[in-house]
Amino acid sequence: MKKLLLQIIGVLFILLGLFFAIVPGPSLIFFMAGLLCFSFYYPKARHYLKLCQKALTKSCNYLDKKLAR
Secondary structure, three states, X not given: OHHHHHHHHHHHHHHHXXXXXXXXXXXXXXXXXXXXHXXXXXXXXHHHHHHHHXXXXXXXXXXXXXXXX
């Protein structure tokens, strides 16, 4: 039951992430939330979660440098 609920929530977050990848919005946040739900039961999702975390860190550092000027 818990696994099914986490999978449904994960799919919902991934779909929201895909939607916000097309429409401007916080797509990486939703991707990370979905991958976090999947990472409890699927080790491969942890790998993709780390990639999303690195991408978010990189984009935040880029924005910090641009806004500091």
